[in-house]
Amino acid sequence: MRYQKYFFSILLLSLTFSCSDETDSNNAIVLNSSVKELINHTQEFKxxxxxxxxxxxxxxxxxxxxxxxxxxxxxxxxxxxxxxxxxxxxxxxxxxxxxxxxxxxxxxxxxxxxxxxxxxxxxxxxxxxxxxxxxxxxxxxxxxxxxxxxxxxxxxxxxxxxxxxxxxxxxxxxxxxxxxxxxxxxxxxxxxxxxxxxxxxxxxxxxxxxxxxxxxxxxxxxxxxxxxxxxxxxxxxxxxxxxxxxxxxxxxxxxxxxxxxxxxxxxxxxxxxxxxxxxxxxxxxxxxxxxxYRDAIQYVHDQTIRLINKGFYPDQIIEMIQLPENLSSSPFINEFYGTVRWSVKSIFNGYLGWFNGNISDLDPLSRFEEAKRFSAMVGGKEALFLELEKAIKNKDMQWALQISDQLIALDYKTKKTNKLRAQAAKSIAGESSNPNKRNYFLSAAYELDPNYKQSSLLPQTEAVLKEISVDMFFDILAVRLNPEKVEPGEFRVCFSFTSGLKRSMTLRNSIAEISTLTSDCDIQVETDDQVFKEMLAGIRNPIFTVTSGKVNTNGNATSFLSFLKKFSDS
Structure with a gap:
């Protein structure tokens, strides 16, 4: 059985990326005058x-x-x-x-x-x-x-x-x-x-x-x-x-x-x-x-609810709500972090959930099927790609992003499409005075670079793992279960920890049930809480930890390692 170094590293932070040093002149970021206030806002953090x-x-x-x-x-x-x-x-x-x-x-x-x-x-x-x-x-x-x-x-x-x-x-x-x-x-x-x-x-x-x-x-x-x-x-x-x-x-x-x-x-x-x-x-x-501050928040909340009750959809409401001058003129209300538009969508979702009420959005076509039909409507994939180039030329960058969504779904001229998509994202970022949007769009653009490489993940330290509960690791395992690797029937692994904690994980119907029930076990595992956490976090090699007896499987080492393998996509 082949295990990668960080196969079990379920607690790795700082998911980061790097990009090529090569810069396309067409993708150069030009600061629009609208970001001048954001630049001045930097003085707030001197x-x-x-x-x-x-x-x-x-x-x-x-x-x-x-x-x-x-x-x-x-x-x-x-x-x-x-x-x-x-x-x-x-x-x-x-x-x-x-x-x-x-x-x-x-x-x-x-x-x-x-x-x-x-x-x-x-x-x-x-x-x-x-x-x-x-x-x-x-x-x-x-x-x-x-x-x-x-x-x-x-x-x-x-x-x-x-x-x-x-x-x-x-x-x-x-x-x-x-x-x-x-x-x-x-x-x-x-x-x-x-x-x-x-x-x-x-x-x-x-x-x-x-x-x-x-x-x-x-x-x-x-x-x-x-x-x-x-x-x-x-x-x-x-x-x-x-x-x-x-x-x-x-x-x-x-x-x-x-x-x-x-x-x-x-x-x-x-x-x-x-x-x-x-x-x-x-x-x-x-x-x-x-x-x-509280008045600005209440205004957005109350007016969103008022328009919700009139039957408007979120995409309509965001075009209808603007803060009045006596609120928006405050330096504490500049949209340098949150925005009214994003807030409206969240308030709608918080009260009514994801369904906006429009019947065409309840069970829409798949992204691929919609793109295929959209492409046919405009004259085919190449015609759609030409529309993307036209949007870029006209500096209609949001429309360019939305066209690129269709082309990516169709897997058509993906390399060229991604290059134009990155150009659109950088252009929008350069004109945005909201740093969250700006940074997100720039980062997404860099990820489209063909030379983009995700940098190494940083493992957790032993010290911080001591502050985290064992139960959290079981929760993580449950959502990492690969259902394709779960065999028919029921299989239970029971865990006894030196702290006195007892847990079991039962695989059945392609789910992992976590329980305090520790009878009828197929494998009985005994270990120290910290050792278990360090193994799952990648600080300890799982094979060595199990075969050395630090995690005692009572003679079922191979079966237990196979069990852990089910929580990986590799």
């Missing part, structure tokens, strides 16, 4: 430590997210630990010059890696480990992202943040200068203190109030420091229109709940606002900004 007389310090521009230090008595508190241990080390050198007292607690405002993946740097600095505090659902969402959805979320995040684009192609990422999570191993630490609705505590003499505040994520919280009249809203507010939907992919974001969370923040009448992206605010501007 690398700087903002210090306030109340003992709060904010590191802006060191990565995509801010990191905040609150000085206490004999110890300090970190709110959001940056996107990587690499960035955390740089930031802490600056913080330490201000106050070198030990870190007593690290607070996650939510699960996103740019707020959590630098934690282990702080955590490992001290013999007396700091508490890690978050909402009770944060760990679930971390595991979800680095678990069953990791391959596609990594790929789409790479595109959206432009992490493998040439430096000169990335202006910024809307809410920060760049995403640095791939510069070092993931440093996530599981929270040891969690709460459901609210938590009030005193750390190093600082009264801290934490409130669950669903918005950009379901686990979002905000931090209120009553002694300092300071509020940390996490990602529920930053200096750009909010990402009510993110094009990298996400579960539905409760837009109405987001507004309610902002109203909760407003009720404290904060004097200082320290967002986890973009610069801090103080004085009357704080309440003004919170109000204009």
């Amino acid at each position: 690398k700087e430590i903002y210090s306030f007389g109340n003992g709060i310090h904010v590191a802006v521009g060191y990565g995509i997210a801010n990191s905040i230090m609150v000085e206490g008595i004999g110890g300090n508190i970190i709110i959001d630990a940056s996107d990587s241990t690499f960035e955390a080390e740089i930031i802490y050198k600056q913080f330490k010059e201000i106050n070198s007292n030990p870190i007593k607690a690290i607070i996650y405002t939510h699960n996103h890696g740019d707020h959590t993946f630098g934690t282990s740097y702080y955590y490992n600095l001290f013999d007396e480990k700091p508490d890690v505090i978050a909402h009770e659902s944060t760990d679930y969402y971390v595991e979800r992202i680095i678990g069953i959805l990791n391959p596609i979320i990594s790929k789409r995040s790479t595109r959206m943040f432009g992490t493998e684009l040439p430096d000169e192609d990335v202006i910024n990422v809307g809410i920060g200068p760049y995403l640095g999570v791939s510069q070092s191993p993931v440093g996530y630490i599981k929270p040891n203190i969690t709460f459901k609705k609210e938590l009030k505590l005193n750390i190093a003499g600082i009264d801290i109030e934490l409130y669950h505040a669903p918005g950009e994520t379901n686990d979002q919280l905000f931090v209120w420091l009553p002694q300092k009249k300071a509020l940390m809203p996490g990602d529920n507010l930053y200096k750009t229109f909010p990402n009510l939907y993110t094009i990298r992919g996400t579960t539905h974001r409760d837009v109405k709940g987001w507004v309610e969370s902002l109203d909760h923040m407003r009720s404290f009448n904060p004097q200082y606002l320290f967002p986890s992206h973009t610069k801090p605010l103080s004085g009357p501007q704080v309440l003004e900004t919170l109000t204009i």
Whole structure:
């Protein structure tokens, strides 16, 4: 049986790509005047430590997210630990010059890696480990992202943040200068203190109030420091229109709940606002900004629902909703991250699901069948290709992309079609002032380069695997099952771990059922939790790990390896 090195590497992050150094002059990216404001927006992320007389310090521009230090008595508190241990080390050198007292607690405002993946740097600095505090659902969402959805979320995040684009192609990422999570191993630490609705505590003499505040994520919280009249809203507010939907992919974001969370923040009448992206605010501007932000979100929500109830489809509604001038004129509502159009589609889907109500869209023709008929209607495949060239010549680039979809479905002149598709994508990107769209289109264009090569995947570290549950690995295995490799009948493998955890996986009807039932086993496996995780993550070679007895199969090594092989497409 032949096994590739990373055959079982189910937890690999940073799905990245590289491209040829050759540049087609026709594909050169020309910055349109519409991106001037985006270029100016980069000043929002100028690398700087903002210090306030109340003992709060904010590191802006060191990565995509801010990191905040609150000085206490004999110890300090970190709110959001940056996107990587690499960035955390740089930031802490600056913080330490201000106050070198030990870190007593690290607070996650939510699960996103740019707020959590630098934690282990702080955590490992001290013999007396700091508490890690978050909402009770944060760990679930971390595991979800680095678990069953990791391959596609990594790929789409790479595109959206432009992490493998040439430096000169990335202006910024809307809410920060760049995403640095791939510069070092993931440093996530599981929270040891969690709460459901609210938590009030005193750390190093600082009264801290934490409130669950669903918005950009379901686990979002905000931090209120009553002694300092300071509020940390996490990602529920930053200096750009909010990402009510993110094009990298996400579960539905409760837009109405987001507004309610902002109203909760407003009720404290904060004097200082320290967002986890973009610069801090103080004085009357704080309440003004919170109000204009929540009003913009409510406007999009309410008007979308109004038009939904009139029977309009999503593609119609996006053409009908624009923010009024008194909202759109705010610098906090520029569409440098989320957009109204994307938000409308997400709100529709969140309330009514994927079916837009149009009967022609319920069970449409396959992409290939539609392309075949479309081609015949315009005079054949070559005529369709000529229409693509015409669209490119006329700089009708969105239409060119849609024509190229048809040609790709027909597998006609694919190399030439891809070249023109890349040209259209780059042209659209060059005219876009939204960095998410810009970076995604540029990345997609580079992937069409015939010399494109996906770079190596980065394996997880032993340390981060200790923070991840064994159950997550079983969930990943279940969704990686190749149904073509499952034989008729029922086959059960039972697992006993040194932690006392017992699980079974039963193959039947081309699915893998995960259960606590551990009787009638075809194979009985006994192993250490960490060894099992390291084997599946590619840190340990599966053949050696099994044959050496680190994973004890009670004489069924060959059968167990064959069982694992069913969770691969190779």
